[in-house]
Amino acid sequence: MKLLDKIFKFNGGIQAETKKDISTKKTIKSLPIPSEIRLPLRQHIGKMAKLRVKVGDQVLKGELIAEADGNISAAIHAPTSGKIKSIEKLLIPHPSGLPDFCVTLIPDNNDKWVKKFPIDWKNISLKETNKLLLNSGIVGLGGAAFPSHLKLGTNRNSPIKTLIINAAECEPYITCDDMLMRERGKDLIEGIELVQSLLGAEETIIGIEDNKLEAFKIISSLIEKKPNIYIKVVPTIYPSGDAKRLIFLINGIKIPKEKRSSEYGIQMFNVATIVAIFRFIQYGEPSLSRIVTITGNIKEPRNYEVLFGTPLRSLVKDAGGQKIKNNTFLMGGPMMGFTLPSIDVSVTKTMNCVISAEPEMIQVTEEPLPCIRCSKCAEACPVSLQPQELFWFSKSDQFEKAQNYNLFDCIECGCCSYVCPSNIPLVQFYRYAKSEIISQSIAAEEADIARERNDFRILRLDREKKERAERNAQRKAENTNTDKLKLIEEKRAEIAAAMDRIKNEKNI
């Protein structure tokens, strides 16, 4: 074990009240099996999982309900044994607030496991291991929900040198990773060793914020005799847990927006993801549950081990309900989270934290003042953007300029809004500008296609018109010719007849 001291500080960031001690006083509790489980088929980045069951099917715990559809997708398993009740569109915990396909399962409370298949990864090829991981259902549990088998995949140009474990957990309130490290440190370290050898990495660095002393002590003692695992304490400055910010803090490498860390020989996993991978490979247990922090305006804030698909309502009920009733819950942290559309949504793979909204979080905020260009936002921006300029361009729909000022490098961390004296919801303006630009470019593409089509149509119509005109002209010409000839002939005939008559008369 070695303590690395050198820290590379990124620009700005904020030091908000962490409010983490609210939910770390009690140990992780397993939430009992709920009376109904509703599993969204899309809990990850990528394609929706392909359904493998039908209504009325009996499933066992850990049985495949939906398999990964292609490579960028993740499987869904039954979190407990029971019967499939229905497959329909229900509200899911997503910022859009739109319903999506869910499988409803009625548990039989036997919690009977399907046959587990631990992976003998040391004796099979990496490719085979990876193939098995495709149906583990494991995604990045830090919140990104990127399918993990892709990160462990062999399809890489550059070898991975360093495995970085994201244990920063920089958002206020959230403590699920903290508690996991405190209580399941052993699984974590074994998982790290496993993933490190799967990746072929030389070393592992655990990045942890300096506000998690207890977790730090436990992990430090566990890696004392591990020569290739280091722990690095980073300052509690939000957003230190953002992947690229954490890599910079640890290694001093600034990875641009459009690049992946693997191109720099670095791969990063969240602590919870590591434990999930470990449990899948060691015990053959797919991703069925996660640790969720429930905190904020709630009677008994703590961390729960919750089966995916459990209705949020059960979780809230077990935690004693809201202190002040307002029926508003945030998913994720207060800096980047969003309000849940309903208390009836279910816990998913990305739900690391549920904050029962404090009244001041959702109160009607004061009217924003104009920007006074104090540049506090620029001082706080961890990406070194100029938020005041981006705001100006977004507000006045100068999207091209906004892009020139690197709007798309914005990670929407919210630091600028947090420090703005004029109370301007800056991040909302950037989201608006981004979505406008994206929809404009789609519209432009469609317009291009439409224009091409239209040009072709005009060309075709022109050509047809011309052809028709030519044909008409020809016909007309032909017609007139024949008519004239006819006329002339008729006249000639008449003349001839007249002449004949005259001749005949003379002859008489």
Next chain:
Amino acid sequence: MINQQSPFIKKAPSVTWIMMLVMLGLVPGTLACVFFFGIGILLNLTIAIITALIFEYFILKIRNLPIKLFITDGSAIVAASLLAISIPSIAPWWIIVIGTFFTIIVAKHLYGGLGSNLFNPAMIGYAVLLISFPAVMTKWPLPASHLLDFNLAQQIQIFVYGTKDVIDSVSSATPLDYIKTQILLNRPYEVNFTKGMPINSYFNASIIISLSFLIGGIFMWIKKIITWHLPITFLISLALISSIFWLVDSTRYLSPFIHLFSGGTLLCAFFIITDPVSGPTTPKGKIFFAFGVALLVYLIRVFGGYPEGIAFAVILMNICVPLIDSLTQPKVFGHE
């Protein structure tokens, strides 16, 4: 607007709070000015603030903007105060009113109001007054003379009726003005800071006033309302530029010491050029801007037609702000 999107927490001083801290920062300097130049400074301040609020009220009404929201932001009070402090203590009331009119109505609201003004409003008001009424604007009483020979009644009389017959005996040109004239006329001038100068000499008064503004400035820096970039660059640049000239010919050019501690140098460094709205926003831009102001201040003071060049220097550099900002964009994370 309902805050339904992240972030759900925030911790920022309000604009009103920032403006209040700026006013607090102005307190030591103002008190020093009152001590040396009389209660007239306070009269100026009071009238400036009152008229500024009245102007602000009416223009907000005309522009159909929410009056309570904008009148409580404190920006009008700060702009009016900065203007008032720059005006001689023996100026009549209408000078203040005209200056405030240009500060609030013309420089601030005709350009779009809070956050949109291109030019520093207080400096526009000051420049208009300096050009229109040079005689009044360059006549200050001898420092601390009010302690000796005029009372409050007399001050108010000056304030209402002007200085005509009252105090020609106690008013004079500012030191920068005096020295400039002496140098132009090739006459010797006396500046001695260390020996035998009474407390009421211009220079010692100037030094104490400057240090009081410095204290206020440091207060604002500690409170994180301003960063070091603008004031420090401005002061260092002015010191460097004046040192170069002074070292070349110390008989024709004043020492950097006099430049730093005369006129409104310190007031300018911490309170005038730090106006966020009309100034640059990037760290590098702030350095260029402050250097530009320092250079122009020096050139106007030494070679220009006015004894003090801060207002013009600031306004001229305000013009360059959009260019400076666009040329000094910091490197975005991962773009180097």
